[in-house]
Amino acid sequence: MESWTAPDVPALPGRGPALRLHDTATGEPREAVRPGAERATMYVCGITPYDATHLGHAATMITFDLVNRYWRDQGLEVDYAQNVTDVDEPLFERAERDGTDWQVLGLRETALYREDMESLSVIPPRHYIGAVETIPLVGKAVAELLESGGAYRHDSGDVYYSVAAAPAFGEESNYDRETMLGYFRERGGDPDREGKRDPLDPILWNAPREGEPSWDSAVGPGRPGWHIECACIALEHLGTTIDVQGGGSDLIFPHHEMSAAHAESLTGDRPFARAYVHTGMIGLDGEKMSKSLGNLVFVSKLRAEGVDPAAVRLALLAGHYRADRQWTRAGLAEAELRLGRWREACSRELAVPAGAMLTAVRGRLADDLDAAGALAVVDAWASETLSAGGDDPSAPALARDTIEGLLGIDCSRLLCDMSSLGTLQQSVADSPRRQRSRN
Structure with a gap:
């Protein structure tokens, strides 16, 4: 499957400390890449393309883009895979609702997702794989699990x-088991189906159903389940174990738990990932953002309104990636103001030396992607440059390269003139800074 055009990533002088990421499995930060390794592997779960890219998707992909950028800055070869679940129940349901073909819907929304990722300066994965492409792999894997006793046929087929x-x-x-059962029921599982050996057993292969697509495979006609799809893509393209398995916190269970179990049963190697890394959820003005509430904010809509994607990226980086956090217009206005200050500082012919800024940004990112801390470092450099000036002709270029290379923010052009910055600053001051808590 085609991905998107990669942004330019400037090379920076020197190296930072090893990246430590919070591992969900152990509850502790750890170096996902083994010391001395020359290659880093990462699998991040992609979209089910029944709708456009919302800010939750964007926040997750930007988080792992920071990982990708930091590893590259350390001189590592990054082998990154991402899936597209282009055949699944939500896609069929949305296509039926809208009176369109599920394949047309999937292709259209995947194309829009690629445009959004490119606009947000996200480095594309090396392996961008659709579920339909994995069907031969999944069929073979399911046959192996049946033969080993790790899988069984239900009466339905x-x-x-x-x-x-x-x-x-x-x-x-x-x-615990009660929590697992609750999430399994809520997130696409079928714990109440009769005939299963264990309510938590997940489906590997769907037998043919009326009105749904079906393909021949090593285990007969049908289509793949969700969790086995990701396991097969990772095993095929990254190896039997990987450094990072990433996604939103809503994927901790059942998806990542199940896909890791599938991979470990197929290979005998465990753990499947050295670090399971999960991002928090994005809300809107104090409410959970979800399709059921109808309050999703889409990247493409913001772009259509003329919002600079770099400001969207900055707004999402302003909170820690593991925290559930809110999207607000006030937060976007603050990001636009910040972007304007950074671009103005980077446009100066002389500036405060930026070497210390580079070192400090690396240090903040190495500490479990403290992006907010990294933004504060750049803020301090920009403020000093704008208020006191500087005498280093090489500083603006190094600052631009640091901001673009490590944070993915383009500071090579001015956002607006200084009078517009004043208008932005006033709009931020007039916006409510705190959202009233809701019971």
């Missing part, structure tokens, strides 16, 4: 994975 075959099941999420 569907094939299920047996969680009893995974000795480490539960070690990724650390949830």
